[in-house]
Amino acid sequence: MSKFQNFLVVIVLVIFVGGIAIVFYFSDMNREANLxxxxxxxxxxxxxxxxDHYFRMIVTDLLxxxxxxxxxxxxxxxxxxxxQKMAxxxxxxxxxxxxYDQIRLINEEGREVIRxxxxxxxxxxxxxxxxxxxxxxxxxxxxxxxxxxxxxxxxLDLNIEGGKIEVPFKPVIRFGMPVFDADGxxxxxxxxxxxxFALLDQIKKLASNSLGDIMLLNAHGYWFIGPKPExxxxxxxxxRKEISFANTYKDEWSIMRAxxxxxxxxxSGLxxxxxxxxxxxxWKTSTGSAEAFAPSKKQSPPEAYYWKIVSHVRPEALSAGSRELFARLATLYAALVLALGLSAWLVDRTFGKSIGMPAGGGLSPFVLISATATVIFISEVMVMLILPFFQPLSKMTEAFVNASFMTIMVVPTLYFLLYRPLNHHIVKRAIAENELREKSDIIDSMLTSSVDMAIAATDLDFRITYYNPMAEKIFxxxxxxxxxxxxxxxxxxxNVEPERFEKAIEIVAQKGEYRYSVEKEKDGEKRYIDSRVSGIYDKENNxxxxxxxxxxxTDKRISEKQKEEFITELDRANTELKDFAYIVSHDLKxxxxxxxxxxxxxxxxYSDKLDDEGREHLQLLVSRAKRMNNLIDGILKYSRIGRVKPQMEKxxxxxxxxxxxxSVDPPDNIVVKIVKPLPTIVYDQTHLAQVFQNLIGNAITHLGKPEGEIIVACDDEAEKWRFSVKDNGIGIDEKYFERIFKIFQSLKARDELETTGIGLSIVKxxxxxxxGAVTIKSKVGAGSEFIFTIPKQIDVDAQ
Known part of the structure; x- marks a missing residue:
């Protein structure tokens, strides 16, 4: 082979490899850009x-x-x-x-009442x-x-105190509702x-993997979150009215607004x-005002209240990946060109020379060439270096003999470009067969796990591959x-609409699953079917x-409907109870x-003008009015329990x-002992005070002995606290244990004791x-012990 031929082969290989590098470069760049x-x-x-989540959570709190x-x-x-209670x-x-930076009640005159x-x-x-x-x-x-x-x-704007913008800046949104009494x-x-700050900081954290700047803009293009704090x-x-995204990126903003x-x-970037x-x-909103005491310019519809969330990736950030990839490919390409040039130089150096085969050459990486640049001998070790994994080696050593030296440069290149992909395809097919077996195992495990569920499976072409017995029954x-x-x-x-199928596939691709419900007529009876479509994935998440x-x-739907009807009835009853409480409070008191x-x-x-009997009747009237007032207060307290959400706190x-x-102020002949320690708990403080006030007050009222002792204690019982109020009074017969917790029930005549019969009902x-739960231990003549429990793990949000 002449020098020109050697040079030509090198040039062809250089161009060929360069073309592959260019295709790879643009393919990878397109993939990176899409990613x-x-x-x-x-x-x-x-x-x-x-x-959206923050706004709905805040309005729930406000309501x-x-x-x-x-x-x-x-x-x-x-x-x-x-x-005071509301504070x-x-x-x-x-x-x-x-x-919440501030929570306020402002009266009709605009004066803060609670802050x-x-x-x-x-x-x-x-x-x-x-x-x-x-x-x-x-x-x-x-x-x-x-x-x-x-x-x-x-x-959303900056807080103003004393007529000036607060420093450091404090971004706030004010959520408000008018307050009405029962008369409207x-x-x-x-x-x-x-x-x-809570929302803005979370937005920045959520975008921590962004290539560029995450920005939050108001409807006029001003930055809430910008590339620079200033x-x-x-x-x-x-x-600073001119400093805005809308002014900096005018063309982009005109597109975003539309x-x-x-x-x-x-x-400017992506x-x-x-x-x-x-x-x-x-919901209602307005334009607001950046001036402390200026009114809003106008009221605005909800759709006019919007923010633009913008991610800006600058051109240099977009091209950073391409520059890095280009540098890697250029380095690799230069190395290949250098290797090919070195090969051509070796041919030129050995051209015209001949050499004998060395002893033991088969165990060394040798290539012996003639003066015409043809291969006289090539060792198996050299073949292994050139063509790894190619079998059998003996045939390859024979094939290379009498070939040109350039062949042993071209063949490796063709091997890596042609043979290895072919070999990879064969291996890939074997892997695919193994994956198919694994997929079958995956489907079997999923199907056998749900005996009461109808299950059907398809391949990616939507051809049904599995249909279990429950599916036969339901469909x-x-x-x-x-x-x-x-x-x-x-x-x-x-007769299912094609749009529903297309929608299901689209949602599965976006969210991983699609849920829907249908009604079916079967044997003249309406049945309700809940369904879920999802992808099936192998161990590699493909x-x-x-x-x-x-x-x-169907049974669940019927039960839910009955539950909804019950809740509706309960709401109606609660409304009537609330109205009743109002009537009692205003019309009776x-x-x-x-x-x-x-x-x-x-x-x-007129006391001096009445005889003893008249004064007694008058005193009885005062006493009855007082008792009636206490009874009304008790009814109101009882009606509020469960209707008004308790404030759980430590x-x-x-x-x-x-x-x-x-506050109870026991008489001198009664001692109240507290067995310490008592725990710190999560509970509504007003509720806990009412429970102890009624139990201790009940013990004082019904003690029936000249010297009394009341003991308050608490025991730790794993998942709950066990509180007790124990007295050494006259005790209660067991047959009255249920009666005493019923509203308006008392074991003694009302005239004998000033009691409403509501206290223990409120406790329960x-x-x-x-x-929790309330129980009583008592024997006639041996005192009583009222026990109530409080769970240690109270779900505050569920109250």
Whole structure:
């Protein structure tokens, strides 16, 4: 072979390998670009879900606070006492959630009545001297004008205190609702200042795997989250009005404003965006105001309240991967060119020379060539170096003899380009057969795990491969009728819309599964079927088919319907109870107070004009009015249990018992002993105080001995606390154990003891509503012991 021929072969190989490198480069770059786009789409989508979640959670909290406040206004005559209780509820909410900078009750005149400051995790109730006038703030005006049940959501902006933007910046959203009493009179608004740091920080964390900057924009293109802190909140400052995404990226912003989501690839980089509409259709909002005491410019519909979530990958970040890949391929290509050039140089060096075969050459990596650059001898070791895994070696050594030296350079190249892919295909086929067996095992294990469920499996072409006996029972087809047929064929037979099938496959691809319910008529009876379509995956997480799992849920649906009807009836009963409580509180207590006051005046002014019998009757009237008032209070307390959500928090039970003992003020002949220690528990403090007050008060009232002792104790019983209130009184006959816990029941005549017969009923209802139980141990003449339990693990959110 001439020098020119050697050179030509080298050039062809260089071009050939270079072409492969170029194809690989552009293929890999396209794959990387698609992957980057998918990652950014995922980031902005997750961010939108997070925003929606926060808004709904906050409004749920606001509804709870407002409902509780309105309930207090309707059941308490002592407004000051109600406000103190609500301040405690507000503080508990602030402490438990940790996302509200302030929780406030503002009256109809715009004056703060209650304000809870978060105070860096140590919520405090603001003193009266610190309460401010907020009647001229836009969020008060915009909320106070709303109807009952309406929710107001302010724009996201920076908090203003004392007429100035608070430093360091404190981003807040104000959620508000008007407050009404039972007569429909508006008393003010409840406002929670959501500390938006929680949401903004979570957005940044969710996008931590983004190639570029994650940005959050308001509807006017201003940054809430920007590439630089100094770019953020431009709309709040007169001298920074021009600093916005809308001004920096005008062309991109014009496209984003017109679309809810999409991707734009411009000279400025890759922009992936999605629009978040966090308000529900019946929520209210307005434009707000960046000035402290300026009103909103206008009221806005919910759809006008939107944010743009934007991921911006700069051009240099997009090209970083291509530069790295190009550098790797260029290095490899240069090495191959150098190797080919070195081979040509070796041919040129050995051209015209001859050499004898060395002894033992078969055990050394030798190639002997003639003066015409043909192979005289090549050792098996050399063949192994050139063509690894090629068998048999003896035939290859013979094949190379008399070949040109360039052949032993070309053949390895062709081996790696042609033979190895072919060999890989053979191996891949064997692997595929093994995977098929594994997939069969996977399907079998999934199918045998559910005997009460109809299961059908298909391959990726939607051809049915499995159909279990329960599927035959539910769908009415024998396995032999459906196996081997496609889902589309069965849908045509069943008159199922093609759109439903296409929707199912699309959702499975996006979310991993698709759930739906259908109604079927069978033997003249309506049956309800719940189904789930999901992918079937091998051990390497590659999908190789689809699975339909269906269950007849007719009995469950009937039970749920009955449950819904029961809940509806229960809600109606609760509404009637609430109305009854209002009637009792307002319509009965008002004339009762008048009777009591009149009797008091008569006792003071006309006592000397009445005889003993008259004074006795007058005193009896005062006593009966007092008893009736206590009875009404007891009924109201009883009706509130279970209707008003308890405020679960960590409380010191010892401190609660001490306060109760002080308030009950036992007579000198009765000693109350507390067996320490008493635990710190999670409970509603008001409920716990009512339980101890009623049990200790009941023991004092019914002691029946000149010297009495009441012992309060607690035992640790694994999953619950076991509290007890024990006395050394006259005891109770066992036949009355159930009766004493019934409302309005007393074992002694009402005239003998001033009692309402409600106290123990309240104890039982409180304890059982909170997951505990009440029991009694007693013998006539040997005292009584009331025992109640409190679970250690109380689900606060479920209360």
């Amino acid at each position: 980057s786009k998918a990652v950014e789409v995922k980031n902005v989508s997750i961010t939108k879900v997070s925003i 709870f606070l407002t409902d509780t406040l309105e309930s207090e206004l309707g059941s308490e005559d002592d407004v000051e006492h109600s406000l 405690g509820y507000f503080r508990s909410m602030s402490l438990r959630k940790g996302i 809870i400051n978060y105070n860096n995790g140590k919520p405090e109730i603001a003193g009266k001297e610190k309460l401010q006038q907020k009647g001229n703030r836009y969020y008060f005006r915009d909320t106070f004008r709303l109807k009952r049940g309406d929710v107001y959501v302010s724009p 009179k508006k008393h003010g608004i409840v406002v929670v200042n959501f500390l938006a 770019d953020e909140w431009g709309f709040m400052f007169p001298d 679309q809810d989501s999409g991707q734009i690839n411009t000279n 922009f992936t965006f999605k629009t978040a509409f966090p308000l529900l259709a019946d 009415g087809y024998a396995a032999k009728e459906v196996i081997g047929r496609t889902v589309m064929q069965m849908h045509t037979k069943e 999908m190789f088919g689809y699975m339909l799992m269906s269950r007849d849920v 008002a004339p009762l107070r008048a009777i009591s006051s009149l009797a008091g005046w008569m006792s003071q002014d 409380i010191d039970s010892l401190a609660v018992v001490k306060n109760v003992v002080d 209802k409180i304890v059982e509503t909170n997951g």
